Amino acid sequence: MGIAIISPGRDVTVWVENIKKIDQKIRIQVYPDISDDNNVEAVILWQHPKGILDRFPNLKLVCSMGAGVDHILSDKSIPHNLPITRIVDSKLTFSMTNYVIMGVLNLHRQIDRYKSDKNRRVWDMSNPELPISVGVMGVGELGGDVIEKLQFMGISVAGLGNTIKENSGYPYFDRSRTDEFLKSINVLVCMLPLTPETEGILNIDFFRRCKKGTYLINVARGKHLVEMDLLKALDEGFISGALLDVFQQEPLPEDHPFWEREEITITPHIASVTNPEAAAPQIVENYHRMLNNQPLVNKIDRNKGY
Ligand code: NDP
Numbered sequence: 500m501g502i503a504i505i506s507p508g509r510d511v512t513v514w515v516e517n518i519k520k521i522d523q524k525i526r527i528q529v530y531p532d533i534s535d536d537n538n539v540e541a542v543i544l545w546q547h548p549k550g551i552l553d554r555f556p557n558l559k560l561v562c563s564m565g566a567g568v569d570h571i572l573s574d575k576s577i578p579h580n581l582p583i584t585r586i587v588d589s590k591l592t593f594s595m596t597n598y599v600i601m602g603v604l605n606l607h608r609q610i611d612r613y614k615s616d617k618n619r620r621v622w623d624m625s626n627p628e629l630p631i632s633v634g635v636m637g638v639g640e641l642g643g644d645v646i647e648k649l650q651f652m653g654i655s656v657a658g659l660g661n662t663i664k665e666n667s668g669y670p671y672f673d674r675s676r677t678d679e680f681l682k683s684i685n686v687l688v689c690m691l692p693l694t695p696e697t698e699g700i701l702n703i704d705f706f707r708r709c710k711k712g713t714y715l716i717n718v719a720r721g722k723h724l725v726e727m728d729l730l731k732a733l734d735e736g737f738i739s740g741a742l743l744d745v746f747q748q749e750p751l752p753e754d755h756p757f758w759e760r761e762e763i764t765i766t767p768h769i770a771s772v773t774n775p776e777a778a779a780p781q782i783v784e785n786y787h788r789m790l791n792n793q794p795l796v797n798k799i800d801r802n803k804g805y
Contacts, residue, residue: 500557501526502786503533506545506564514543514564517779525786541786549574552581560584560789562782565773566591566641568799569693569720579801584785587640587797588777595641595718595771596648599688602716602742602764603649606686607631611764634659634684636700637719638671639805641771642690657683661803678708686714692805693720701725706732712739718770721746726757733762744770 502518502525504511515527526538530547533539533554541560542552552558553576563571563585571583605611607629616623633649635642638658646669649656657670659680664671672680681687687709691697701717702725715738717724726747732738740762746755749768757763785795799805 500540501528501538502541502543502782503528503530503539503555504543505530505533505547505551506543507531507548509545514775514779517775518783521780521783522787525783541782541789543782544571546570547574550576552577560785560795562785564778566771567692567720568805569722572801572804582789582795583799583801584781584795584797585799586773586778586781588774588781590774590777591771592641592644595690596644598744598766598770599645599690599716599718600648600652603631603633603654603686603688605742606714606740607654631655631686632657632684633686633688634680635688635690637689637691638667639690639692642688645688645690681709681713685710685712686716688716689719689723691719691723693722694804698722699725701729703728703731706737707735709737711736713737714739715741715743717741718744721749726755729763730756730760733760740764742766744768 504514504527507530511529515529518525518527528535528539536554537557539555540557541562542555542558543562543564545564558581561571561577561581561583563583566586568583568585571577609629632655634657635646636659638646638660642658646656646658650669657672657680658667659672659674659677661674663673670683689701691700699722701723706728715729729738729741742764743757744766745768751757751765757765781797788795
């Protein structure tokens with residue numbers, strides 16, 4: 500019995516090597532060269548062809564190659580009782596936190612302004628720091644770390660989550676208090692999982708509830724943002740600019756209007772990339788736990804969708 504890796508178009512050699520390094524007895528088949536369907540007890544997925552899991556009669560475990568599981572849950576053919584795990588990794592968190600802090604500090608210390616001043620040979624010492632108050636939507640593994648590090652730096656923070664939390668150590672708002680959250684911040688960081696509730700959450704009605712001039716950072720998923728509504732919100736002044744790592748369509752099409760907008764900074768979904776060396780041990784551990792009927796680590800709640 501063994502594992503199948505299904506991630507079309509991606510070279511997964513490094514995943515195979517890292518799994519073998521831990522347990523060389525595990526038989527690994529890689530899509531599309533999966534010849535023994537009965538042998539597959541666990542799958543590791545990234546953007547798999549929908550419906551493909553029906554092929555594996557002995558499948559007992561589904562592992563995401565990344566922190567998000569939206570790419571798996573969008574496959575409605577996956578039975579509800581099949582456990583799904585995701586990657587939670589300190590290196591992934593480290594990179595994500597650094598990316599968001601980079602975005603926040605670039606705004607706070609106005610690096611774009613000084614680049615433009617330099618190009619025009621301008622020496623302008625006025626207003627060197629923009630006042631910022633950062634709100635993080637989704638304070639889980641990744642968002643929670645961003646809040647902690649920003650707080651440590653002395654930056655004003657607030658968090659928005661799904662459920663009521665006591666004693667968070669920072670101003671925390673559950674989603675029924677979204678307006679209060681939005682009125683208390685001027686930098687909005689989206690770190691939500693993509694679920695039916697959060698898809699399209701960053702839309703024009705939402706932006707109009709923000710303080711005028713709020714800056715947006717989206718590092719979660721492209722589908723959180725209604726992209727044309729961001730352009731509207733920029734034109735209306737509710738949003739002053741955006742740092743975007745994720746898009747509805749990736750790679751971002753060449754004729755997409757975002758490329759033309761000076762207020763929008765674009766990175767190609769690199770905020771935080773899964774490191775197979777760090778992820779493989781979690782997957783192997785869960786594989787062994789599954790074989791031994793032990794509780795899985797980093798298992799998602801199928802009802803919540805994250
Ligand atoms: P977690 O599951 O640990 O945290 C999710 C958080 O979102 C929880 O705090 C949850 O609240 C909150 N939440 C869920 N639904 C809502 C809602 N409707 N309204 C408000 N809050 C909500 O996820 P991670 O922090 O590990 O990851 C977040 C996402 O980041 C991933 O799903 C993935 O899509 C994205 N990502 C992007 C990467 C990139 O390179 N751009 C890399 C890695 C991840 P509660 O605690 O109350 O349940």
